[in-house]
Amino acid sequence: MAAAAPARAADLEAGSRKSEPCKACHGADGNASIPGTPSVAGQPVYFTHWQLIKFRDGRRKDPQMTPFGANLTDADMADLAAFYAAQRPTPRPAATDPSKVAAGRELAQQHHCVSCHRPGLVGHEQIPRLAGQDLAYLVKILRGFKAQTAGDLDGTMTTAVQPLSEADIENLAHYMASLPPAQPR
Ligand code: HEC
Numbered sequence: 001m002a003a004a005a006p007a008r009a010a011d012l013e014a015g016s017r018k019s020e021p022c023k024a025c026h027g028a029d030g031n032a033s034i035p036g037t038p039s040v041a042g043q044p045v046y047f048t049h050w051q052l053i054k055f056r057d058g059r060r061k062d063p064q065m066t067p068f069g070a071n072l073t074d075a076d077m078a079d080l081a082a083f084y085a086a087q088r089p090t091p092r093p094a095a096t097d098p099s100k101v102a103a104g105r106e107l108a109q110q111h112h113c114v115s116c117h118r119p120g121l122v123g124h125e126q127i128p129r130l131a132g133q134d135l136a137y138l139v140k141i142l143r144g145f146k147a148q149t150a151g152d153l154d155g156t157m158t159t160a161v162q163p164l165s166e167a168d169i170e171n172l173a174h175y176m177a178s179l180p181p182a183q184p185r
């Protein structure tokens with residue numbers, strides 16, 4: 001994690017200013033409203049910083065997001081990550097199906113998702129908050145990990161999702177989307 005260690009203190013005000021081009025997709029305060037686009041509000045600083053490094057390096061690719069990560073400096077990333085970590089996450093509107101939520105809760109226990117993502121799936125350090133994230137994004141990214149196209153940091157998630165079926169992915173996504181999006185502390 002040494003590469004993410006800030007060389008200078010992150011600047012929240014600069015982060016707010018630098019988030020101007022991000023607002024169209026991720027919302028004014030990091031709470032997105034476009035299905036398939038993740039909310040970044042309240043994500044751990046290291047998580048956001050690492051994702052931005054991966055987009056810049058081309059290790060994670062997305063036609064919409066890649067151009068916005070391409071020219072960020074390390075200081076930009078640190079400021080943006082600190083700014084978004086300080087924003088309060090709000091739940092994404094989602095039509096979650098109670099039977100899928102129940103099945104997803106069981107699967108999350110079976111597959112020890114909380115051992116890394118923490119109780120309540122609120123995330124910490126390089127591990128993201130999943131609680132209250134956008135349903136369509138959760139399905140998309142889990143399918144991406146399974147197909148090995150999502151470019152995860154160290155292969156952890158690629159390994160974690162291999163035993164999951166398409167139905168498991170959907171049930172887990174409904175469960176995660178139904179949880180209240182508390183900020184990691
Ligand atoms: C044109 C729309 C768009 C703009 C503008 C945009 N993003 Fe994104 N961003 C996305 C999409 C879509 C994804 C999800 C990509 C995927 O599915 O892998 C994403 C993913 C991310 C992620 C990863 C989140 C996660 O939970 O994995 C971060 C962090 C991020 N964006 C930060 C930013 C920052 C910072 C800016 C501004 C400098 C920005 N984005 C501008 C569309 C956009």
Ligand code: HEC
Nearest residue numbers: 111112113116126127128138141151152153156157160172
């Ligand atoms: C060994 C630790 C570990 C386990 C177990 C684990 N995860 Fe993860 N998860 C991570 C890490 C680390 C990341 C960030 C990966 C990256 O860099 O892209 C992540 C990312 C994710 C993401 C992407 C979120 C986003 O905003 O981009 C989802 C969704 C996810 N995990 C769901 C799950 C589910 C569901 C389970 C249980 C089946 C699970 N994880 C088990 C460590 C883990």
